[in-house]
Amino acid sequence: MNKKISVVIVAAGSGSRFGDPLPKQYHQIGDKTLLRHCVEAFMCFCPPGQIQVVYNPDHQSYLDAALGELVCLHGLRPAVTGGQTRQQSVISGLRALKDAAPDHVLIHDAARPGIDPEVITRVLAALDNCDGAIPGITVTDTIKQCDGAGHIIRTIPRETLMAAQTPQGFRFQTILAAHEKFAGQEMTDDASLLEQLGVAVKCVAGSHRNDKVTRRDDLSRVGAHFIDEPAAPQARPHPEDQELSNMPGMTSEEFRNGTGFDVHRFAPGDACMLCGISVPHHARLEGHSDADVGLHALTDAILGAIAAGDIGQHFPPSDPQWKGAASDQFLKHAAGLVKKRGGRIVNVDVTLICERPKIGPHTMAMRQAVADILAIDIDRVNVKATTSERLGFTGREEGIAAQASASIALPIRSS
Template sequence: MSGTVALIVAAGRGARFGGDVPKQYRRLGGRAVLRHAVERLQSHPGIAQVRVVISPDDRARYDEAVAGLGLLPPVAGGATRQQSVRNGLESLIPLKPDAVLIHDAARPFLDAGVIDRVIEGLARAPGAIAALPVVDTIKRAKEAAGATARIETTTSRDRLWRAQTPQGFRFDAILAAHRAAAGTEHTDDAAVAEATGLAVELVMGSEENFKITTEDDLQRAERLLGGGAWEYRSASGYDVHRFAPGDAIMLCGIRVPHSAALEGHSDADVGLHALTDALLGCIGAGDIGQHFPPSDPRWRGADSSKFLAHAGELVAAKGGRIAHLDVTIICERPKVGPHRAAMIERIAQILGLDQGRVSVKATTTEGLGFTGRAEGIAAQATATVALPL
């Protein structure tokens, strides 16, 4: 077929991945995950043009990620993936494409063979999607998916396939199917097509065409990309804030009730400040005061998660990844133990890390020094970062 356009869906927020940077804009080999997906489709001779559906909030990230690629202007997505795809399809009407390939931005390793097979499938059916036959034994659980579950029954894997993208369709057919599906929700575009009776062919996908959903997936992608040699760097951070009148403090991103507050230009979160400096130290990027000067009124009372997220983005911009973070809170009060799990979860969320890569500890100074006299709180942190050579 001719006149095939690729539509890449990149409007999601990646809730399962975590962190303040959506996974499609995280760095993979020094470039955004989205750029890898775009380049794979744009370089294929069977693809005439590429358009990306994005969240308007991510426009600056998008522009940076695809700079110089000469794509069609992006289109704003909707509240759900299905709505985003429909927005993208509607925007393609003036181009009058014969067919469209819809692809997830978080699948960076799409190869030319998969694209070929999907396009060829459209000569035989209105729809064709990349997929892989299920080879593992399938168990149905009694409970919803979780850390553990009990087996209810064994399900036959015969005729079962794992759907991937791209999912290709004759343009007029899939546009009509999406319009008809308004008000309903389906898990992918093939399901939208099926709901209106369109025949969809399964063509062989690729194990490498996996979707980046978690931090571990991103690490797997780095290894698959070739990885090359890595340099590991460690650096420390330290911060102190005195107590002031108040009834709570911010500590490692968590509001902790207390008989006092912490005094500072921002929210005075000593834990996040120490971690920010540790990350900046790993990449030789100065300290927190250089990036967020106390003299700048923009940072008065600011949420310190912005500082830590910024440091994480600077690491990612260098093609690096955070291997581990460790922070020790030094104070007599409040007790950190009851809040430790929440602190670990919050730090991991800010940086898009697995919680196993974050450690939060606490100690006292046995009544000695300013922390022993309960005049304030200190924190010291260590970060380990892997950077490509």
């Protein structure tokens, strides 16, 4: 069963250490404020109506400029007032979410705009087996404990140390009860409350991209993560590439690209087939086959790359033999046509466009399923998701769209 996820984003601080009249959460990286970056990151995992921002009402004009249209047009929950301390602000956000009745809640600091989907996914996955989970990164510096006079008392083994990050994830009722119990006793993070109760909290891998903005000069450091890194040095050829280039009679390859697009409407059901796996949902996708919109788009992309028409020409929907058929056989057929021509699939990329179900927790399984169908390495497969910002039929949750691209290498035979 899918868990209902809510998010508390703490943005009530004045940022006294930041050293600027404008609070740090309202400074921009690129064309978005730190707070906006955070909100949009979580919109890939839950509806805007499940995201609760906690703010300082003295910053109302800044908040309206940063998030105004997300509240008016996309249903972001109106921000609630925080307190003098972080813990007071978090409990304000948790209490405001009672009406949403989430199973799990993620608590995130607005000063960490670089949160990436992989970290969120790892935290949520860990909550399947524990009451709390936090992301952390290993400590690489040697840590010394000193007394009040600055004298070293001991060296702390760093092998067991982790620097905590957010979002910290919890079962909602567990963390709400903990905050209520320890109200007024300020602690450095939310996991500390569960530690006081003897509740196990798991630490999963965080990301250096998820650094915290504390002082003004942190903006450029954290902002650098949002800029594309320079191209890496030329890598060694993939084993498949090397093997093909050594085949007799082959002097070189030509590379071709193809694209595909598909849509399917929702119908009554309890799961959707997406990129080769069944994703629990309150509806299914309607179609003559199993309506796997991701595999259909990808099939068309591969067929397009080799100029072999489209999926409807190879598997006509008017043909009853394809009624209810598994879409993996369509994709295998397209891959087989590439192989018959002595070619190979270099890489494929699929984008699923929908509000729900949430795709992020399933992308790794989808990548593996597609890789298995195409008989290629998983590092040649990418699956991602986006929303249409509540616009159009996908925004109204009437169905799902998918677009895909495929890169194909075909041999140029020597004369």
